Structures are given as structure tokens and as C-alpha cells.
Amino acid sequence: MAVDFAQEIKDLRTTMESVRQVVDVDALKQQIGELEQQSAAPDLWDDQERAQQVTSKLSRANAEVERIASMDSRIDDLEVLVEMGTEEHDADTMAEAERELNALKKTVGELEVRTLLNGEYDQREAVVTIRSGAGGVDAADFAEMLMRMYLRWAERHGYPTKVMDTSYAEEAGLKSATFEVNEPYAFGNLSVEAGTHRLVRISPFDNQGRRQTSFAAVEVVPLIETTDTIEIPENELKIDVFRSSGPGGQSVNTTDSAVRMTHIPTGTVVSMQNEKSQIQNRAAALRVLQSRLLLLKKQEEDAKKKELAGDVKASWGDQMRSYVLHPYQMVKDLRTEYEVGNTSAVFDGDIDGFIEAGIRWKRSAERDDA
Incomplete structure (x- = not known):
């Protein structure tokens, strides 16, 4: 034609x-x-x-x-x-x-x-945390696959990233990892990636070659700025220090430079171990904690507005995407119905189609709610 x-x-x-x-x-x-x-x-x-x-x-x-x-x-x-x-x-x-x-x-x-991307924090840089969920060692491996996917996506676009914390699982993969994407609109783009991701494949860790379903959670928060007013009183913080560890639990330094910061009222926990000193890790942990509390505050305000408006819809983004490697190959977003068959490309950072579809879907849902 x-x-x-x-x-x-x-x-x-x-x-x-x-x-x-x-x-x-x-x-x-x-x-x-x-x-x-x-x-x-x-x-x-x-x-x-x-x-x-x-x-x-x-x-x-x-x-x-x-x-x-x-x-x-x-x-x-x-x-x-x-x-x-x-x-x-x-x-x-x-x-x-x-x-x-x-x-x-x-x-x-x-x-x-x-x-x-015209939300209150969409123009911000992003802090991404990935946590392994149900599925044992496969879930930890999946968490590492997702981290690589997002870092490769950022690399493809020339966006600077900084890995802030990595907690390795004993056998393989990651229990959790936190990294920054230091580019304007990183939060607006990646916010649609937040939620539960599911992987279905033949487990490389199962000597009987059985199919395994595993899960990982992705959290995305806007990076705190100096103009934000999130004051955290000292008496609301519990701070623990420990030695940084690498894969297999091996110690990677000889001093207690890693920091675990707990916000007592909300139970929010942030760990930082990738900076060189305890002071740097403490400052990085505080910044990520403030970023999470900032988003928490916004979510509470939005929930209150919806409650006043009589909106009883569930929040979007729980189980939001499936990555199927067996018996067929497909990555499908369960909210937007966007899907691709080239799973290798997706895990290598080719996720712009999913992000674009997610942004359009999210804005459409917000217009329907308005």
C-alpha cells in the first residue's frame, strides 16, 4: 500500500x-x-x-x-x-x-x-532496588538477571549508573541490589517497571532439569534533591555497621564500613556497602532512605485523595510481567499486553517498548481515574 x-x-x-x-x-x-x-x-x-x-x-x-x-x-x-x-x-x-x-x-x-512524563517526580533521577522473591536460588539468579537488564538499558542510552549496594545470595545471584540511574526522567521512565516480575524456565540449578517459576520485586523511587524537605530525627533511626561481603558471603574488606539504616516508624531498611568508607555509606543510605520516604509520603497523600474520591481500585503494578523461557520464549507485560518473543534481547536491556507501553497505559489509567 x-x-x-x-x-x-x-x-x-x-x-x-x-x-x-x-x-x-x-x-x-x-x-x-x-x-x-x-x-x-x-x-x-x-x-x-x-x-x-x-x-x-x-x-x-x-x-x-x-x-x-x-x-x-x-x-x-x-x-x-x-x-x-x-x-x-x-x-x-x-x-x-x-x-x-x-x-x-x-x-x-x-x-x-x-x-x-508530567508527574510530580517524573523528571527526577531514579533509585532502583531489586529483591529476590519466592523461588530459592532461581529467584536470586533472576534478581541478578533483572539488575543486568536495567544496567544494560541505561548503558544503551548512555545514562550514568551507580551501584550502591549488592547483597549476594549464598549459591548464586542476589538477595537484593540497589543502584541509581543518574539521568533526568529516569524515575518517570523506570517507575512503570515497579512491581513483581515472574520467570518461568528450566532451572539451571536443578539436576533433574525441572521447570521452575521464580519471582523478583522491583522498587523504583525518585532520587532525593537538596530542595526536598524530608527531615528524619535521629531518634527515628537505628544504624548498624558491618563488614562488606561479596559473592558467597566472602568478606571484601577488613573494616566495618557497610551500613544498615532502619527507619523505626515505617520499618524501612536501607543497606549500603559499595562506598569506601562508613561515612560515605551512611550518607548514601540516608539519601536512599529519604528518597523512599518521599515516595511513601506521596503515595499516602494519593491514597487519601482516592479514599476521599471513593476510589476502591487496587493499586497497579503487583504481578506485572512474565518472562517465559520454557516451553516457549516470550516476555509479556500483564498490564499493557505488550509482548516480544526475543527474550535474549530483553534481558540484554532492550526494554524501551515495555517502558513506552507502560507509560501510555499508566497515563491512560490516570485519566480514567480523574
């Missing part, structure tokens, strides 16, 4: 217009001007942490404006290419135009998904 280029280009321009409105390019350009003034201040680097925040925000804002301008320019170029190919009846030019159209639809679609 022939491609209706005129309609496709019109649709692309309509989508880009909605992207511009949500991003608010004029406000972004104003912010760039203010950040440029701050970055030009002679005393900027007297406070290195603030200087890095300013330069990083400036770089991201410029990249956002350039990305939108680039899309507009590419759509204009596509229109010219189609006109040339049509006038000259040039099949090669039209084939090139179709390839560029498909590439543009994919990129503009990704930009459109970004506009759906």
Missing part, C-alpha cells in the same frame, strides 16, 4: 506541536539564559557541587531545545525529499523518504512519550 506522505507529515507536525507545548520551549529558552548567566559568574566553581548542577542543567536544557529544533528541521527536509521524488518519479528517492519517515516516527514517538 502506498504511503500517504502528506498525512504522515501532517501527523508528525501535530505531534511535535503538542511536544513543544508540553516542554514549553519559550520557558526552556528563558531558563537557558538564566543558567548561562549563572555559569558565567567568576565565583561559580567556589562551590563545586552547585557549579556541576548549573552546568549539567544548562547542558540538558540546550540538548532538549536542540532535539526539538532538529526534529522540526528533519520533518521539513522530509517534505522537500518527497516533493523531489514525486516530481522526478524517482523510486530511489521515495524509498529513502520512506526510510526517513519511519525513523522520524520512532524518534517523534519517543519525544511524545516524554511529554506524558
Whole structure:
């Protein structure tokens, strides 16, 4: 069937217009001007942490404006290419135009998904915690597979990550792991990954080769910022120190540098062992604890609003995805119905399709609730 280029280009321009409105390019350009003034201040680097925040925000804002301008320019170029190919009846030019159209639809679609990330904390960086669930050693192995999947996803996109804590299981895999994804909108993207993940496969740890179902839980919270007000009184904290351990329980250092921090009122526990000193691990643990309490506070507020509105729907995201490696191969999201047959690619970080479908599904569900 022939491609209706005129309609496709019109649709692309309509989508880009909605992207511009949500991003608010004029406000972004104003912010760039203010950040440029701050970055030009002679005393900027007297406070290195603030200087890095300013330069990083400036770089991201410029990249956002350039990305939108680039899309507009590419759509204009596509229109010219189609006109040339049509006038000259040039099949090669039209084939090139179709390839560029498909590439543009994919990129503009990704930009459109970004506009759906308008929640209170969606712009934040993310703290991800993965815990093995039912399924013994298979579940611990599955938790490690999921951690690798998310780290590879971040690597594919060039997003910086930092592993904060790893608690190894005795035989193989992980009891739990916590890592940061230090990229704007990491929380908005990864928040749809929160919930219970299920793996079905022939267990590599069963000498009789039986099929095993195992589970792992994924928690995603927004990274705390200096402007957030989550004060935790000292008397609400219980702090234990211990030696960091590696795979198989082996000690990886000779000092009690690892920290376990418990928030007594909520029972929230955070462990940190990947920094070099106890002071650094304590600071990292406090930041992750504050991030979790921030989200907890938001969830309580949202639950109260739903209660007042008479909403009795269960919260989304409990058992949310199945990874089946036997008797057939398929990864399927149980909320969005999005599925793929290439399980190896998924475990290698190719999860953008699941994330995009999850964001669209979540926003649609929120509109229905409104």
C-alpha cells in the first residue's frame, strides 16, 4: 500500500506541536539564559557541587531545545525529499523518504512519550532496588538477571549508573541490589517497571532439569534533591555497621564500613556497602532512605485523595510481567499486553517498548481515574 506522505507529515507536525507545548520551549529558552548567566559568574566553581548542577542543567536544557529544533528541521527536509521524488518519479528517492519517515516516527514517538512524563517526580533521577522473591536460588539468579537488564538499558542510552549496594545470595545471584540511574526522567521512565516480575524456565540449578517459576520485586523511587524537605530525627533511626561481603558471603574488606539504616516508624531498611568508607555509606543510605520516604509520603497523600474520591481500585503494578523461557520464549507485560518473543534481547536491556507501553497505559489509567 502506498504511503500517504502528506498525512504522515501532517501527523508528525501535530505531534511535535503538542511536544513543544508540553516542554514549553519559550520557558526552556528563558531558563537557558538564566543558567548561562549563572555559569558565567567568576565565583561559580567556589562551590563545586552547585557549579556541576548549573552546568549539567544548562547542558540538558540546550540538548532538549536542540532535539526539538532538529526534529522540526528533519520533518521539513522530509517534505522537500518527497516533493523531489514525486516530481522526478524517482523510486530511489521515495524509498529513502520512506526510510526517513519511519525513523522520524520512532524518534517523534519517543519525544511524545516524554511529554506524558508530567508527574510530580517524573523528571527526577531514579533509585532502583531489586529483591529476590519466592523461588530459592532461581529467584536470586533472576534478581541478578533483572539488575543486568536495567544496567544494560541505561548503558544503551548512555545514562550514568551507580551501584550502591549488592547483597549476594549464598549459591548464586542476589538477595537484593540497589543502584541509581543518574539521568533526568529516569524515575518517570523506570517507575512503570515497579512491581513483581515472574520467570518461568528450566532451572539451571536443578539436576533433574525441572521447570521452575521464580519471582523478583522491583522498587523504583525518585532520587532525593537538596530542595526536598524530608527531615528524619535521629531518634527515628537505628544504624548498624558491618563488614562488606561479596559473592558467597566472602568478606571484601577488613573494616566495618557497610551500613544498615532502619527507619523505626515505617520499618524501612536501607543497606549500603559499595562506598569506601562508613561515612560515605551512611550518607548514601540516608539519601536512599529519604528518597523512599518521599515516595511513601506521596503515595499516602494519593491514597487519601482516592479514599476521599471513593476510589476502591487496587493499586497497579503487583504481578506485572512474565518472562517465559520454557516451553516457549516470550516476555509479556500483564498490564499493557505488550509482548516480544526475543527474550535474549530483553534481558540484554532492550526494554524501551515495555517502558513506552507502560507509560501510555499508566497515563491512560490516570485519566480514567480523574
